Amino acid sequence: MxxxxxxxxxxxxxxxxxxxxxxxxxxxxxxxxxxxxxxxxxxxxxxxxxxxxxxxxxxxxxxxxxxxxxxxxxxxxxxxxxxxxxxxxxxxxxxxxxxxxxxxxxxxxxxxxxxxxxxxxxxxxxxxxxxxxxxxxxxxxxxxxxxxxxxxxxxxxxxxxxxxxxxxxxxxxxxxxxxxxxxxxxxxxxxxxxxxxxxxxxxxxxxxxxxxxxxxxxxxxxxxxxxxxxxxxxxxxxxxxxxxxxxxxxxxxxxxxxxxxxxxxxxxxxxxxxxxxxxxxxxxxxxxxxxxxxxxxxxxxxxxxxxxxxxxxxxxxxxLGVKGQVFDGWGMPVQNAVVEVEGRRNMCPFRTNQHGEYYRLLLPGNYTFKVSYPGHEVLTETLSVPYGPEQYSAMKHDFKLRRVASATVRVQAEPSPSCNYSLLPRGGAAAGSAWNGLTVGFSLVTVLQTVMD
Known part of the structure; x- marks a missing residue:
């Protein structure tokens, strides 16, 4: 051989x-x-x-x-x-x-x-x-x-x-x-x-x-x-x-x-x-x-x-904590909705990704969430969060927003002065349409040939 x-x-x-x-x-x-x-x-x-x-x-x-x-x-x-x-x-x-x-x-x-x-x-x-x-x-x-x-x-x-x-x-x-x-x-x-x-x-x-x-x-x-x-x-x-x-x-x-x-x-x-x-x-x-x-x-x-x-x-x-999606008044998942937890003011507020998802790592306890998105009422809900790792799943909870008249649109949460939004991932936190599922531009056969050369 x-x-x-x-x-x-x-x-x-x-x-x-x-x-x-x-x-x-x-x-x-x-x-x-x-x-x-x-x-x-x-x-x-x-x-x-x-x-x-x-x-x-x-x-x-x-x-x-x-x-x-x-x-x-x-x-x-x-x-x-x-x-x-x-x-x-x-x-x-x-x-x-x-x-x-x-x-x-x-x-x-x-x-x-x-x-x-x-x-x-x-x-x-x-x-x-x-x-x-x-x-x-x-x-x-x-x-x-x-x-x-x-x-x-x-x-x-x-x-x-x-x-x-x-x-x-x-x-x-x-x-x-x-x-x-x-x-x-x-x-x-x-x-x-x-x-x-x-x-x-x-x-x-x-x-x-x-x-x-x-x-x-x-x-x-x-x-x-x-x-x-x-x-x-x-x-x-x-x-x-x-x-x-x-x-x-x-x-x-x-x-x-x-x-x-x-x-x-x-x-x-x-x-x-x-x-x-x-x-x-x-x-x-x-x-x-x-x-x-x-x-x-x-x-x-x-x-x-x-x-x-x-x-x-x-x-x-x-x-740990809670995960889910945020849906707008038409029932569609929305990107860049702000999902805040009361008492935790992050420099850059946590936002939903391109699938409307949010993930918040939290220890077991009761937490009040505030969810905001342009053109919709600010939604406030209190959740009782269990310990998820034992079940290999965080608590799942979706937020469903209600539209309001444009004259009464609430303003989204603003970042703290330390948060420079120009440094956020483009298109919102973890947006990744250009990178999602990124693969190198050649096949596995080419990779095999490359490492053997």
Whole structure:
């Protein structure tokens, strides 16, 4: 058998067992292509763009309908390797893909429930160029930045930086990897997310920045959904083998319960987690998963076992709270209706997507909702919200609006001064008609040929 034929067959034969080692970018690409080819009914491989050096930023979507959004099915994402020298997340997300697919094929209840109720997007490396340049030092920063020497976690628009600083960089001037993620957030109605880092052991939550000033170990910068963020962080830390202990690394912490408000740890301007929350209405955590940024390969099996339960439990939290659609006076779902929760004044009010959907992650309790849309009466309803993750579904509730005469049209909720609407996803939050279901512009056969060249 020729070597080229053997390679082709090896790519086509289902092989989900992964070695516990650091796979390079080409190997990750080959693996994602293989998984997608072997499991077309539950996986969909697509690219959100390219790095500075032209490497594809591959995402694998997993779910019962992996190719496109389905109304009522929340979108979840994991992102790893934003800093090129923080590498454990690459390994964990590849193992997570293998575990989800294996569980589904073996008809294991936990995997069936997750993939039948959720569309999960996994980006194993946001900074492939930085990984190529990284060394294996535990603490040093070689490879942290992208190929242009820019820290990608300082390159997003920042609600606390003021309109002048927000506008200093137009979108085209931002780093390629940042632009790709911003475009991605315009493509899907992401509800919950986490980005995986290294160098500490803690689950960090918004806000990372504040208008309080600068300094280390300052008071927290509290988000309107702080109770939900604290809950999400504890879900990860207490399902992790040891993160909840809070004092695992010599040079960081201690962190009570293994969690921290980002700003109370240190000030970070231009971070991805705050951008997700403010402008894409996606609640995101930053998960610091290893004291050493580049753990020894022999440690990887244990680190996977430390994180496996937490990674899966966190995905399940996408089913917190309430979801549904907003319908106008003619019974049609409407985009850009404002769905507010009393007592939670978000910088940018949460709005419905192009399907008229809204998703609000909330802990169990009673909440008063106010829904507004031009030409309609403001609708106020109080809902009793149960704990959805146990059932793999948030409470479903649709809002049906009533039209009013034009002379008495109510004004929609206005954003706070920190919300620059020019930075919102075009066409409303998570509008994505131009990006929705994005696929690379060539067939799987071409991809196979590309990775074999």
């Amino acid at each position: 020729s070597s080229s034929l053997f390679l082709l067959l090896s790519l086509l034969v289902p092989t989900l067992m992964l070695e516990f080692r650091y796979h390079d970018n080409r190997e990750i690409e080959q693996y994602l292509v293989q998984v997608s080819a072997d499991n077309p009914d539950i996986t969909h491989l697509y690219s959100i763009g390219k790095s500075v050096k032209g490497q594809q930023l591959w995402v694998l979507a997993l779910g019962l309908r992996p190719r496109r959004h389905a109304v009522g099915v929340p979108e979840f994402k994991y992102v790893a390797n934003m800093h090129g020298n923080e590498v454990l997340g690459r390994v964990l997300l590849l193992q997570l893909i293998a575990e989800l697919v294996r569980g589904y094929r073996d008809n294991e209840t936990w995997s069936l429930q997750l993939l039948n109720s959720t569309r999960i997007h996994i980006l194993p490396t946001m900074n492939p160029d930085g990984f190529d340049e990284a060394d294996t030092n535990c603490l040093m920063s070689q490879g942290r930045a992208n190929h242009n020497g820019v820290d990608l976690n300082r390159g997003f628009p920042d609600a606390f930086a003021g309109l002048r600083k927000q506008q200093e960089l137009n979108e085209e001037q931002r780093e390629a990897e940042v632009r790709a993620v911003i475009g991605w957030l315009r493509s899907e109605t992401f509800v919950l997310s986490a980005n995986l880092h290294g160098g500490a052991m803690v689950a960090s939550y918004p806000y990372d920045n504040s208008d309080q000033g600068s300094g280390w170990m300052v008071s927290p910068s509290i988000a309107p959904d702080d109770d939900v963020f604290v809950h999400l962080a504890k879900v990860y830390s207490y399902n992790h083998a040891s993160m909840h202990k809070g004092n695992l690394c010599d040079d960081s912490g201690p962190f009570q319960d293994g969690i921290t408000n980002g700003y109370s740890w240190y000030k970070l301007e231009g971070g991805m987690q705050d951008y997700n929350y403010v402008w894409a209405q996606c609640l995101e955590l930053t998960l610091e998963l290893s004291c050493c940024k580049f753990p020894q390969p022999k440690e990887l099996p244990a680190l996977w076992m430390d994180n496996k339960k937490a990674l899966l439990a966190y995905i399940q939290q996408v089913h």
